[in-house]
Amino acid sequence: MTLDPSLLPDGGLQWLSASGDHAGIVISSRIRLARNLSGYAFPTRAREGERLRVLHQVREAAARIPGLRDAALVRVDECNAQDRLLLHERHLVSRELAGLDATQGPPGAGAVFVTGDAGVMVNEEDHLRLQVFRSGFDIGGALREAERLDREVGSEVAYAWHPEFGFLTSCPTNTGTGMRASVLIHLPGLVLTQEIGKVLQGLQHMGLTYRGLYGEGSEVLGNYFQISNQTTLGRGEDELADQLVRVVRRVIEREEEARRVLLRDAGYIIEDKLWRAYGTLRHARTLPAEEAMTLLSGVRLAAGLNLVSGLSVYTLNKLLIFSQAAHLAQAAGRALTDGEANLARARYVRQVLAAEARLTD
Amino acid sequence: MVCDQCKERDAVVHLTQIVAAAVAQVHLCERCAAERGIETTVAEPKHPLGDFLQAVQQQASQLPGDLARCAYCGTSLREFRASGRLGCAHCYGAFEQSLRELLRRVHGATRHAGWRYEPQDGDVLERRVQLEALRDRLQRAIDEEAFETAAALRDQIRGLE
Numbered sequence: 395m396t397l398d399p400s401l402l403p404d405g406g407l408q409w410l411s412a413s414g415d416h417a418g419i420v421i422s423s424r425i426r427l428a429r430n431l432s433g434y435a436f437p438t439r440a441r442e443g444e445r446l447r448v449l450h451q452v453r454e455a456a457a458r459i460p461g462l463r464d465a466a467l468v469r470v471d472e473c474n475a476q477d478r479l480l481l482h483e484r485h486l487v488s489r490e491l492a493g494l495d496a497t498q499g500p501p502g503a504g505a506v507f508v509t510g511d512a513g514v515m516v517n518e519e520d521h522l523r524l525q526v527f528r529s530g531f532d533i534g535g536a537l538r539e540a541e542r543l544d545r546e547v548g549s550e551v552a553y554a555w556h557p558e559f560g561f562l563t564s565c566p567t568n569t570g571t572g573m574r575a576s577v578l579i580h581l582p583g584l585v586l587t588q589e590i591g592k593v594l595q596g597l598q599h600m601g602l603t604y605r606g607l608y609g610e611g612s613e614v615l616g617n618y619f620q621i622s623n624q625t626t627l628g629r630g631e632d633e634l635a636d637q638l639v640r641v642v643r644r645v646i647e648r649e650e651e652a653r654r655v656l657l658r659d660a661g662y663i664i665e666d667k668l669w670r671a672y673g674t675l676r677h678a679r680t681l682p683a684e685e686a687m688t689l690l691s692g693v694r695l696a697a698g699l700n701l702v703s704g705l706s707v708y709t710l711n712k713l714l715i716f717s718q719a720a721h722l723a724q725a726a727g728r729a730l731t732d733g734e735a736n737l738a739r740a741r742y743v744r745q746v747l748a749a750e751a752r753l754t755d
Numbered sequence: 756m757v758c759d760q761c762k763e764r765d766a767v768v769h770l771t772q773i774v775a776a777a778v779a780q781v782h783l784c785e786r787c788a789a790e791r792g793i794e795t796t797v798a799e800p801k802h803p804l805g806d807f808l809q810a811v812q813q814q815a816s817q818l819p820g821d822l823a824r825c826a827y828c829g830t831s832l833r834e835f836r837a838s839g840r841l842g843c844a845h846c847y848g849a850f851e852q853s854l855r856e857l858l859r860r861v862h863g864a865t866r867h868a869g870w871r872y873e874p875q876d877g878d879v880l881e882r883r884v885q886l887e888a889l890r891d892r893l894q895r896a897i898d899e900e901a902f903e904t905a906a907a908l909r910d911q912i913r914g915l916e
Contacts, residue, residue, distance in 0.1 A: 430844060432874070433888035435828040439842035444891055451887075498764060519840070541870070548872060552884050554844035555874050559858070560867025562844045566854060567861055571869040628864020 397477035399484075399724065402466050406486045408510040410715065412707035414530020418698045419646055421578040421618070421711055423533045424485075425540040425635075428563045428572035429522040429547070430554040436564040437501065437517045445503035445517045452516055455550035456507060461543040462514065465507040471500045476729060479720035481506065485527070491518040512543060519564045520572075522547065531642065533575055537635050540573075560627065570627030575635045577642050578607070582617040582695040583652030584645075586664070593645060594619075600641050601625055616687035616714075621645070653699060668696035676747050680733075681740040686717050690743075709750050717743055758784035825849035827892075886915050 399405055409422040430436055431451065434444050456462040470478055470491055478492040478500060486506055493500025507514040515523040524547065526540040554562040560570040568574070584590040594604055607618040621642060623634045656664050671692030675681075681689075694710045696702045715721060722738040723730045730738060756766045764784035824831045830842030832850055841847065847854060858865045889912050896905040 431884070432844060433884040434891070435843040436841065438838075438840050439828050439830060441891070441894075443894075447887055451884075544870070552874060553872055555872045556844070556847055556867075558866055559847055559854075560869060561872065562841075562847055564840045566839075566841065566857055569858060570862065570867045573869070625862040625864075627858055627862035628866060628868055630869040633868075 397468060397473050397480065399480065402468075402486075402508045403464065403510045406481075406484050406508040406510070406513060407715070409485075409527035409529045410708065410711040411529045412711055414528055414532040414535075416646055417530035417707050418694070419580055419649055420531040420642070421529075421580065421714070422485075423528045423531055423536050423577050424575070425526045425533070425536040426574045426576070427522075427524040427540055427544055428520040428561065428568045428574075429524060429544070430562055430564070431521045432552040432554045434521065436519075437521060438519060438564060440517075442502045445501070448521050449503045449505055449516050451551060452514075452522065455547070458550050459543075459546045461509070461512065461546050462507050465509045465512075465514075468506050468508065470504040470506055471502055473500075476720050476723050480724055483715055483718045483720050486513050487515055488518055488523075491515050512539065514543075514547070520568070531577060531646070533577065533635050533639050533642075537575065537631065541631070568626050571629075571631050571634065573626055573631050573634060574622050575638050576620050576622035577638070578618060578620050579642065579645065579649075580616075580618055580691065580694055581645070581649050582691055583649045583656055585617050586656055587652045589648065589652055593648060597621060597641065597645075598624075600637065602638060602641055615684060616691035618687075618691070618714075653695070657699060664699075665701060668692045668699070668701055672696060672702060672747075675743050677744070678740045680736040681717075681743060682732075682736050683717075683719065683739070686739055686743065687714075690714060690717070693747075705747070705750055709746060713743060713746055756782050758782065758787050760784075760787040823849065829895075882915060886912060889915070 409424075412418075414420070414423070431448055434440055434448055437445055437448070440448070453467060456465065456467070468481065470481065470487055471493075473481070478487070479494065481487045482489060482492040482494060486508055487504075489495055491500065491504045491506070493504070501517060503517050505516040507516070511528065512524070512526045515525070524540060524543055526536045526543065528536040528539075556562055561572040563569050563572050581590060581593075584593055597604055601624050602621055603624040604614075605620045605622070606614040607616070607620065621638070623638055626634070629637075671689040675686075675689050675693060690710065690713055693702065693705070697705045697707070697710060716725075717739050719730070719735050722735050722742065725742070726734075726738055758764050758766045759782050761784060764786065766782035767785050768783045768788040822831060822833065825842055825846045826849065827845035828842035830846055830849075832853065835841055835846065835850065841850075855865050889908055893905055893908040893912065896902075896908060
């Protein structure tokens with residue numbers, strides 16, 4: 395099966411639009427709810443036939459669920475490796491569901507429903523992973539939407555539920571609400587002022603945790619962090635989400651403060667560093683993925699400090715996703731070697747920046 | 756090298772067995788090895804739940820009942836300890852005592868305080884789910900040659916149909 399990303403509602407990328415609060419710093423907000431269907435073993439234990447029946451039941455139910463009626467359904471296990479990577483690069487499926495680490499490919503009957511700002515992964519670690527994305531800092535909006543979707547889905551399929559433990563999940567770290575609320579946040583100021591260690595440590599005291607750009611197990615690249623709640627049981631969804639919002643608001647303030655300090659104490663050094671990053675991206679002929687990520691982080695900071703104008707946050711968000719391997723291969727219409735991808739990445743970034751940026755020397 | 760049992764997946768476990776005074780080499784994939792109850796450490800999925808797994812393991816070393824199994828899906832407490840994953844909703848009942856302690860350690864609480872869910876009952880949906888679950892159990896019983904259980908399940912299925 396070949397995936398045509400243009401058939402996905404909004405490409406599944408509405409969250410890139412840079413329309414929400416603090417969009418320069420917070421790329422996106424996400425609510426994820428882990429749910430299982432009553433009467434089936436959890437996907438990691440279920441047989442192939444059982445997983446297929448889960449998928450069929452959910453597909454049948456989706457036709458009656460307003461939030462999913464118009465969703466595109468992608469059978470991830472029937473996609474080729476490049477398309478699975480593309481879905482993962484768009485944050486629509488996890489590494490696990492995309493089968494990126496598994497030698498035997500993606501898990502059987504794995505699928506994802508995609509709408510403009512929501513998605514439902516089927517047969518990942520849990521039968522269902524409901525996800526709602528929002529551009530910028532809007533946990534509250536994402537939570538309301540997730541609650542509505544959850545109610546709609548839960549009235550069409552029977553969830554595995556326990557009066558004491560709440561929603562039952564494959565991993566006990568998700569039991570209870572099954573909720574992970576997270577923001578994808580860009581913190582170059584705190585990294586450059588070396589304040590980040592303290593901030594990250596502080597998160598843990600507040601019951602929060604952090605990961606890299608691509609969630610669980612991914613490393614921190616380009617100063618992008620995903621901050622999320624760690625516990626899921628004993629406190630309600632609103633309380634958990636409010637706590638995240640309060641702490642993230644404070645992190646944003648500290649990032650803004652760090653940026654002011656950088657400009658005040660090391661103005662020309664920072665300016666030079668960021669212009670060099672910008673210059674490299676404008677002119678480089680080959681760009682490895684990690685280097686691109688680091689340089690784009692610099693340019694995003696430069697835009698945030700108003701050093702570069704005419705460069706929209708939307709463009710920066712788009713560059714972050716569309717400069718990745720599977721997206722470049724998709725644009726080229728064929729598989730690319732690493733070397734070819736580096737050439738294609740440099741060309742793509744040059745074109746986008748040249749089209750959009752106007753300099754303010 | 757292909758697994759001796761399923762003849763599909765790559766063999767990652769190479770076992771030297773002594774059967775009836777003869778030495779035999781068995782090559783198994785991870786899944787078939789697990790089915791035979793052979794614990795492997797090779798391709799254990801790495802995940803960042805180190806603390807959590809450690810808590811599970813510590814706890815298990817303090818508790819007996821390693822061999823306790825969920826009657827519904829067959830997951831043992833030992834398997835749960837190794838993977839950190841429960842097999843089905845019924846595992847929560849089967850390992851309730853160990854789980855309650857574990858949940859307290861991980862979350863600092865055991866009681867859900869969020870949205871309530873009204874499980875649907877009596878309607879067509881519920882019956883369909885029940886039927887499918889029974890059919891799975893029937894298949895499992897047949898696979899395991901537990902014919903008495905299978906017969907009882909078949910009767911139950913007929914009753915519901």
